Structures are given as C-alpha cells and as structure tokens.
Amino acid sequence: MAAVKLEALTRHDASQSPEADLARKALTYMTMMREVEERIERRLYRQGKVLGGVYVGRGQEAIPVGAGLAARPDDVLFPSHRDLALYLMRGVTPGQIFAQYMGRVGGLTRGRDGNMHMGDLSKGLVAIISAMAASVPVAAGAAMALKYQGRDQIVMVFFGDGATSRGDWHEGINLAAVQKAPLVLFCNNNQYAYSTPLDKQMACANVADRAPGYGIPAEIVDGNDPLAIYEAGRRGADHARMGLGPYLIECKTFRMTGHSAHDPADYVPKQLFEEWSQQCPIVRLEKRMIEEGWATSQEIAQLHERIRLETDQAIEWAEQSPYPDPSTLELDVYETKG
Amino acid sequence: MATTYLEAIREGLFEEMDRDPNVFLLGEDIGIYGGAFKVTAGMLDRYGPRRIVDTPISESAIVGAAIGASFMGLRPVAEMQFADFISCGFDQIVNFAAKCRYRWNAPAPMVVRAPCGGGIHGGPYHSQQNEAWFAHTPGLKVVLPATARDAKGLIKSAVRDNDPVIFFEHKALYRRVKEDLPQGDYTVPLGKANIHREGRHLSVITYSAMVHVADEAASIVAKEGLSVEVIDLRTLTPLDEDTILASVRKTSKAIVFHEATLTGGFGGEIAARITEKAFEYLDGPVMRLAAPDTPVPFSPTLEEAYLPNVDKLVAKIRQLAAY
Numbered sequence: 001m002a003a004v005k006l007e008a009l010t011r012h013d014a015s016q017s018p019e020a021d022l023a024r025k026a027l028t029y030m031t032m033m034r035e036v037e038e039r040i041e042r043r044l045y046r047q048g049k050v051l052g053g054v055y056v057g058r059g060q061e062a063i064p065v066g067a068g069l070a071a072r073p074d075d076v077l078f079p080s081h082r083d084l085a086l087y088l089m090r091g092v093t094p095g096q097i098f099a100q101y102m103g104r105v106g107g108l109t110r111g112r113d114g115n116m117h118m119g120d121l122s123k124g125l126v127a128i129i130s131a132m133a134a135s136v137p138v139a140a141g142a143a144m145a146l147k148y149q150g151r152d153q154i155v156m157v158f159f160g161d162g163a164t165s166r167g168d169w170h171e172g173i174n175l176a177a178v179q180k181a182p183l184v185l186f187c188n189n190n191q192y193a194y195s196t197p198l199d200k201q202m203a204c205a206n207v208a209d210r211a212p213g214y215g216i217p218a219e220i221v222d223g224n225d226p227l228a229i230y231e232a233g234r235r236g237a238d239h240a241r242m243g244l245g246p247y248l249i250e251c252k253t254f255r256m257t258g259h260s261a262h263d264p265a266d267y268v269p270k271q272l273f274e275e276w277s278q279q280c281p282i283v284r285l286e287k288r289m290i291e292e293g294w295a296t297s298q299e300i301a302q303l304h305e306r307i308r309l310e311t312d313q314a315i316e317w318a319e320q321s322p323y324p325d326p327s328t329l330e331l332d333v334y335e336t337k338g
Numbered sequence: 339m340a341t342t343y344l345e346a347i348r349e350g351l352f353e354e355m356d357r358d359p360n361v362f363l364l365g366e367d368i369g370i371y372g373g374a375f376k377v378t379a380g381m382l383d384r385y386g387p388r389r390i391v392d393t394p395i396s397e398s399a400i401v402g403a404a405i406g407a408s409f410m411g412l413r414p415v416a417e418m419q420f421a422d423f424i425s426c427g428f429d430q431i432v433n434f435a436a437k438c439r440y441r442w443n444a445p446a447p448m449v450v451r452a453p454c455g456g457g458i459h460g461g462p463y464h465s466q467q468n469e470a471w472f473a474h475t476p477g478l479k480v481v482l483p484a485t486a487r488d489a490k491g492l493i494k495s496a497v498r499d500n501d502p503v504i505f506f507e508h509k510a511l512y513r514r515v516k517e518d519l520p521q522g523d524y525t526v527p528l529g530k531a532n533i534h535r536e537g538r539h540l541s542v543i544t545y546s547a548m549v550h551v552a553d554e555a556a557s558i559v560a561k562e563g564l565s566v567e568v569i570d571l572r573t574l575t576p577l578d579e580d581t582i583l584a585s586v587r588k589t590s591k592a593i594v595f596h597e598a599t600l601t602g603g604f605g606g607e608i609a610a611r612i613t614e615k616a617f618e619y620l621d622g623p624v625m626r627l628a629a630p631d632t633p634v635p636f637s638p639t640l641e642e643a644y645l646p647n648v649d650k651l652v653a654k655i656r657q658l659a660a661y
Contacts, residue, residue: 076410113441120442121409127442129433137402138434144403145410148362148388155406168429171399178394332440333476334576335500 014293019227023285023294025069026226030061030282031304033085035311036094040101041261044315050101052114057082059224059256062281063188064158065089066229067249070237071156076124076146078139078157081116082188082255086158090123094311098318106321112332132163136172136185143181143240154182154240156233162193164207170214173246177214182240184233185248189223190255195267208250216246223253224281254279341519344512346486347377347451350493351415353523355385358413361497364391364400365417365451374419375453375512397426404448405435405502413497414448421454421506422463428471435502436477449496449503454482455547455597456629456645457510461636467546467598467629472504473574473607479528480574482506484549486517488572491526499528508547515550529576533585537567540659541585543608544595545571548646552595555651564659574604582608583616590621591658597646600628622661627654 014020037056044050057064064083068090071077079086087097092108100107100118108118109127119127126142128135139157146153163169164187176183187207191198204210211218217239221232229251236247254276258265289295341349355361362385363378369392372379382390393400397418404414418424424431431450438444456465473480479501483489489507496503534549535556542552549570556566567585571578586592592612594605609624627646635641 109442118442119444121444126406126409127438127444129429129437131429131433134402134429134434137396137399137430138406138409140399141403141406141408141414142410143406144391145407145412148407148412149410168398168402171394171396172402174394175396175399175403179391332443334439334479335445 015295017294019292020289020294022069022230023227023289026065026230027282027285027289027300028303029065029068029085029089030226030285031307032088032094033057033061033064034282035307036097037084039311039315040098041257044098044101045261049319051103054101054115054261055081055259056257056261057084059276059280060188060190060253061085062224062226062229063186063251063253066226067156067158067186067233069226069230070233072153072237074124074153075237076126076142076153076155078126078128078135078155079116080128080135080158080160080163080188082160082190083158084116087118087125090125092120092123092125094314095317098315099321102318102321103323104318104321105324106318111324131166131168133159133166133169133172135159136169137175139183140172140176140179140181143176143183144179147179147181152241154184154237156184156186158186158188160193161187161189161191161198161207162196162201164210165201173214173216176246177216180243180245182243183246184236184240185246187248187250188253189250190253192255192259192268194259194263206250208248211248216248218248218250220250220252223251224279224284226281226285340516341486342513343483343486343489343507343515344375344377346490346519347493347507348379349519350490351378351381352384354494354497355389360411361413361415362389362391362407363415363417364393364404366393366395366400366419368392368417373417375509377451377507378417397423398430401427401430401450402434404450405430405438405446408446408448409444415497416448416450418450418452420464421452421468422466424450424452424468431472431478431502431504432475436475439501440477445500446502447500449493449505451505451507453509454506455508455510456634456641457547459636459638459641460509460634462633465634467596469504469506469574470598470602470604473604477502478575479503480506481528481572482508482546482574483572484508484511484534484546484570486515487519488526488532490519491524492528492572495525495528498525503528506546510547526572528573529578530572531578531581532570532572533567533581534570535566535568537565537589539565539589540591540593540655541567541569541589542593542595542651542655543569543571543582543585545574546597548595548597551646551648551651554648555655558648558652559655559659564655566655579611582612586612586616587619590619591661592620593625593627593651593654593658595627595646595651597629599631600626601631603628622658625654625658627651
C-alpha cells in the first residue's frame with residue numbers, strides 16, 4: 001500500500017517538473033503540426049480543397065518545436081517550409097492555416113499567397129519567399145536592426161540542407177557574422193533537396209562544417225529530439241543575446257515524404273524510410289515521457305483526441321471563410337493605389 | 339552657392355538622417371571611403387559606424403538586410419556601387435521587397451540607391467540604365483532625378499516613402515549639373531512629372547540625364563521656330579500619366595526619349611499609353627529615341643555611337659515636326 005502511494009507521489013512529482021512541462025509543450029505542438037499537415041496532405045489536397053503545392057515536415061516536427069521553445073516570445077522567427085509548428089506556437093490558429101492553404105480570406109495572406117508562404121509581423125513571424133535561403137540575408141538585417149535599436153531580442157532563421165548551396169545563405173551568414181548580429185541559424189538537414197541527395201549538394205560532410213569559414217560556432221544535434229534541439233537552441237540564443245554574433249545549429253533528420261505532395265520520392269531507398277520511421281520524434285518523445293513519468297499513456301491519448309477534434313473544427317472554420325473578392329485584386333501593391 | 343546633383347543627394351541624406359534616427363545607410367565602401375562616387379563622404383564622421391554600415395561585397399545581402407531592417411522599423415538606404423551590380427541583389431528586390439506588402443501586409447520601406455548611366459567610359463558593366471527591369475515589377479517605385487533640386491527633394495521623399503524605392507542617380511550628372519537649391523526642408527513628391535521646358539509644337543517625354551539633352555536640342559530647334567515641350571518624368575513608378583497626356587493633347591506630337599536600350603524599354607509603355615488615350619489628338623506617330631539594342635560599349639567612338647545625343651534628337655524632332 002505504502003509502495004503504491006510512494007510510486008504515485010514520485011510520478012506526480014516528475015510530471016510537475018520543468019522537463020515534463022517542456023516535454024508536454026513539445027508533444028502538443030509536434031502533434032498539432034503532424035495532425036494539421038496530415039489533413040492538408042492526405043485529405044484536403046487529395047479532395048481538391050487545398051490548392052497549389054503542399055510541402056510538409058512529417059518526421060521533422062522536432063526542429064521548429066525545439067527551436068520555438070528556445071525562443072523568447074518577442075524573438076523574431078523566419079520559418080522555412082517545413083516549420084509549421086512555429087506558426088502554431090506563436091498563436092496562429094489551425095483554422096487560419098487551413099484557410100491559407102485553401103486560398104481563403106481567413107488565411108494569413110488573405111488569399112494573396114499560398115501554403116506556408118505566410119507571416120505576421122505582429123507575432124514576430126516573417127514570411128519566406130520561394131527562393132531557398134533568401135530569408136537568411138533578410139534575417140541578418142532584422143538582427144542588425146535589433147542590435148541597432150539596443151533591444152535584446154534575437155532572430156532565428158530556418159532553412160534546409162539544400163538551401164545552404166545558395167549564395168544568399170553564404171552572403172547572409174557572412175554579413176551577420178561581420179556585424180555580430182544576434183542570429184541563430186537552424187538547418188533542417190533532412191538529407192534530400194527535392195530529389196538531390198546531400199552528397200550531390202555539398203562536398204563537406206556536415207552543414208556545420210561550413211561555420212568555421214564564417215568565424216561562427218556551430219553544433220550538430222539529433223534532429224528528431226525536440227528537447228536536445230531546445231537545449232542547443234538555448235545555447236545559440238544565449239550566445240546571440242550576449243552579443244557574440246550568429247550561431248549555427250544543424251539538426252540531422254530525414255524527410256519522411258517526397259519534396260511535396262505530388263512527389264512519391266521513388267528516388268529514396270526504401271530502407272532509409274524504414275530506418276528513419278523508427279526515429280519518429282513524436283513516438284520517441286511519448287515513450288520517454290512515459291518512462292520518465294512525465295505523462296501517462298492515457299493523458300497522451302487524450303491529447304491526440306483533443307487535437308483531432310480541434311483540427312476538425314478548424315477545417316470547418318476555414319471552409320466557411322470566403323474566397324477573396326476579385327475587386328480587391330489591385331489593393332495593397334503600394335501604400336496608396338496610384 | 340550652387341549645389342551639385344551629387345551634393346544635393348548628400349544634403350538630402352544628411353537632412354533625413356538628422357530628422358529620423360531610424361534612417362541608416364549600408365553599402366560597400368560608403369564609410370571611411372565615402373562611397374565609390376563620394377556621395378556619402380563625411381557621413382561616417384557625423385553619424386558613426388552604427389548608422390553608416392560598411393558591408394562585405396554582397397549585393398544580395400545588402401538588399402536583403404535592408405528589407406529585414408525595414409521590418410523592424412528602420413529606414414534603410416542601401417547603396418549599390420553601380421546600378422549594373424543591382425542584378426546581384428535582383429531576387430531580394432523583385433521577389434522579397436516588392437511583394438511583401440501585397441502578400442502578407444508587411445511593408446518594406448527602404449531605398450536602394452543605384453548610380454546609373456553611360457557617358458563616363460565605363461563599358462558594359464559600369465554604364466547601364468536598367469530602370470525598366472524595376473518599372474516592370476509591381477510593388478517598387480522607380481525614381482530618376484535629372485536636376486540637383488529634384489535629386490535632393492526626391493531622395494528625401496524616397497526615404498520617407500512607405501514602399502521600396504529604387505533611386506537611380508545618373509553618374510554623368512553627379513558633378514556636371516548644379517543649381518541654387520531652395521532653403522530649408524523641401525521635398526519633391528514621387529509620381530509628379532515636371533514640365534522642364536514649355537513648348538507648343540512637339541513634346542519630348544524623357545527623364546534622367548536625357549532631360550538635359552532634350553533641353554539642348556529644344557534650344558537648337560527653337561531657332562528654327564519649333565517650340566518643343568520637355569517633360570521630365572522624374573519617377574516612372576508611380577507614373578504621372580496626366581502630365582504626359584496633357585502635353586500631348588496640347589502639342590499633338592510626341593517623342594519618347596531615353597538612354598536605356600530601345601526594346602522593352604520604358605518608352606514603349608509611354609508610347610502605348612499615348613496612343614491608347616490621346617490617339618485622336620495626334621498629328622503623327624509617337625516616336626522613340628533610345629540606345630540601340632546592344633551592351634554599352636567601352637571605346638569612345640562606339641560609346642558615342644551608342645548613346646542618344648543632341649544631334650540624334652534634333653534629327654528626330656525635325657523628322658516628326660515635318661510629318
């Protein structure tokens with residue numbers, strides 16, 4: 001009897017720890033991202049309700065979530081195309097995301113742009129453009145501006161391994177390094193840029209190997225462990241906030257899909273998918289949470305159920321959102337129409 | 339004392355930096371060296387390295403960083419060493435800066451200064467007049483002053499504008515053009531053309547350095563009794579269509595004249611608008627005079643043959659007047 005009581009107390013204590021709290025947040029946002037993207041990719045896209053390209057971050061949810069947890073609420077984020085969780089963490093609703101994909105007024109760009117090409121400056125979220133790594137110089141400039149203004153916020157910018165081949169990546173990092181701008185760079189190294197494997201993308205073994213060339217520190221982290229990414233993100237954020245300049249974090253992971261919903265990824269050896277399916281960041285975290293006593297399997301099941309219901313409601317909300325009125329076509333090209 | 343076109347731009351930048359602590363400059367060699375053409379000379383001493391940022395040779399990063407800084411509430415003025423190198427930052431300008439307001443309601447108030455134009459023996463990579471690339475991109479404003487007074491008034495308006503502005507400074511005008519400037523804080527609005535010279539018989543619609551060529555040509559044909567009106571557009575985007583059409587309705591004949599190459603040049607757009615909207619007023623075809631469709635050559639004989647000049651314009655004016 002006493003033993004049972006003691007065990008319950010221990011579990012109770014563990015579940016109240018800061019680690020448990022962090023893990024619960026991580027699990028919540030990874031699950032939300034997974035659920036929202038599953039609906040987009042496997043239902044709404046196939047039903048023809050979602051238009052244009054669909055690029056999801058299945059299996060890579062730990063990266064935006066770990067990084068987002070390491071950011072302060074007033075830090076400025078530059079998500080890339082597999083970082084949906086960052087939007088959720090900053091309070092963008094799943095309904096707004098579905099509406100964005102459906103080209104409705106309720107999306108963040110009011111139908112002006114599609115899929116994850118979205119941002120909201122009031123939430124510290126800067127929208128990407130399609131050219132990979134183009135955000136890096138922009139993020140460098142935002143970081144320079146924060147320093148200019150004497151604010152202690154930092155900027156986090158996200159990109160894939162393929163993006164590190166572009167000149168913008170190199171120019172942006174170099175400028176930020178020279179200026180000691182408060183910038184943390186997160187590389188989602190999922191080993192494929194569309195169909196091109198890493199060894200055809202670069203001749204060095206790691207993206208992190210490039211950092212010494214710019215005189216900045218870098219570290220490599222397990223890209224499927226949100227808590228490890230959080231820890232690395234905290235180190236990077238502290239470094240940047242102390243005025244020491246940019247910090248690069250390479251998150252090693254794997255793209256569990258094609259480049260986009262229309263890409264069956266036949267070029268990826270099946271064996272790689274099988275190996276990496278054992279590393280699902282959500283399954284791994286759930287297992288650890290149960291082992292550590294941070295949550296029960298029942299609580300986790302409830303979380304999934306709650307997110308499923310909320311996602312259903314969000315889709316309904318988005319489908320009620322109207323398409324933009326064609327009469328608004330020419331608005332907002334300039335501050336004043338002329 | 340008369341102020342040069344170059345000094346006018348510098349004065350405008352000084353005044354805007356004094357007025358607004360959010361204004362800062364970034365670019366290659368703009369600090370201790372004062373810029374390739376010395377437009378920013380003296381700025382570093384006055385404002386320090388925080389507000390006068392010497393950058394690596396990275397046009398894409400310069401423009402990208404300006405966009406990012408504008409999102410954070412600053413007012414960046416980026417210098418391209420030559421307008422020719424703006425192509426290295428093209429994606430940031432046409433895909434990022436130009437589209438942010440439309441896409442996600444994030445204005446990018448910034449100025450990209452671009453020393454442009456030929457006549458300085460700069461060859462194919464230091465002479466181009468590439469404004470049409472940007473006039474073809476919705477979301478950008480395109481400004482090309484011809485006079486010292488306008489250079490100052492327009493740079494001040496550009497810095498204050500809430501949209502991205504590409505500001506083309508003609509290198510051949512930097513030290514050749516000077517005048518007494520109005521005292522105090524004045525601006526010249528974007529989107530308002532100037533009737534540089536009034537006339538009755540024929541309109542020459544032009545901008546940038548060619549305004550002065552047109553003025554000289556007009557003085558020559560005036561002796562033959564031909565009264566030529568010279569319209570200085572000052573900005574291509576926004577375009578002051580009203581002033582163009584009013585002039586053509588008055589004179590019934592129009593030559594569109596620019597230093598940029600002919601095909602796909604902005605002159606074609608102006609000619610089309612005149613024919614669409616003032617056709618019934620025309621007493622002859624809308625004619626164009628522009629550089630031929632070649633790169634800008636280096637050797638003096640070739641460059642002279644390339645550049646539009648007073649003789650070529652006078653011949654074109656006589657041809658149209660006789661139509």
